[in-house]
Amino acid sequence: MAGAVIELPVAIARSGSGVRPRRTGASTVGEALRELAETEPALGAQLFAAPGRLRRSFVLLVNGVDVRNLEGERTELHEGDRLAVVAALSGG
């Protein structure tokens, strides 16, 4: 399978095993996250406020660049790309 890799922070994955990188064959950021939400509904609830509407409490990076500075959810993913989620932390 072709693929980009999705990296999740522990604040969203909620467990050490939950942060294992996931491979995705999706061609865009939005598609990759929708697929992830379907296969892992618990993660879906963390990522989406409503079906199709991503929460705005985390930053999405493709190869270290904020997708808001790219094409947002339509940012393309290619073989070897890394889609990382940086979640807001509140602890002090």
Added chain:
Amino acid sequence: MTPTRRRPGGAPRLTARPSTGLPELTDEERIRYGRHLALPDVGLEGQRRLKAARALIVGTGGLGAPAALYLAAAGVGTIGLVDFDRVEASNLQRQVLFATADIGRSKLDASTERLRALNPNVTLVRHEGELDAGNILDVLASYDILLDGTDNFPSRYLINDACVRLGRPDVFGSVYRFEGQVSVFAPPAGPCYRCLFPEPPPAEAVPSCAEGGVLGLLPGVVGTIQATEALKVLLGIGSPLVGRLLLYDALEMRFRELEIRRDPDCSRCSPRHRSDPLTEVVLAPAVGDPAQDLEIGAEELDRALRGPAPPLLVDVREPGEFAEGHLDGARLIPLGELAGHADELRGAVPVVLYCQMGGRSGRGARLLRDAGLTTARSLKGGLRAYRARLPRAGGNDVRTPRGAARGRSSR
């Protein structure tokens, strides 16, 4: 202005206070700050600048403690401290302002004593209580800069909004488990917190450090970086973390930097919204949550407890947290074991669950409702909010050993 060193990339700069009218240093201060005076970027003028400076530290916990210690040591002339909590044994693993003998004391009493001992030249201003939309502007107005050492999203958004409104840099730091984040929010030079994270996560998705754990020295690293950034901004030197989010991973020992930009439609720092009134941020319940009245406020719970049919209180935290202090009459059932107790709770009077901040008890109340306990509720904001709102709530001692600290605090 001191001569500035602009990095080739043209990093955003913040303006330091003008150099006229700065206070002189005493002989003792010249000796104490000798290593600063020897630094070309600080020197006598920079040290006088620090002496004139006023920094507000919100929260004297894991982040605020190291930040307060270093800012006091560095000679920041006036340091305001905001807190309402008491020192607990489980704080000492990371909150280095406090000693074992401080357990049970108010954090403000303990921290001002410690900081005064460290540097009696510093003026310490106590702000006992919780900042809210009604008082934060008044408190912040007399300070040059704010360091956010709070531990919850509503406070972080409120602080951001107040800083944007008054044009004060918000030196932000946050931690969870082994990860930290630091930035300086200072529109228009860079984005604000809402540009970065326009919305807080839903209530259930917010793990507290009490629940998820935090490596003790993680807030030490992040808090000292916050203090470093505050000093740079006050001195007008270097390149502050404006427009950059620094990510620290203690496990991998890796620092990464993220370029963050202003959101032209930001709900707070865009010109359209800059003067919007401050409001409290409420963490939304999970998607499609059918449960109504899932939460009970501190005042309402207090009334119910004094009423003819007081609810059964269930503390869903871990045994160690329970042992450190809980509400009178509460029964300990950690969240992980709650499902196994649903049947026996079903026969009871209305059940109110609580935890430290309201996250775990919210999940617990939902779990009980799914199991048919339709009146199960969760204390909004948890024990934290209860203590802040009702520091002397009758009949409910939240300290341990019971009553040990009474009369020792000004509260």
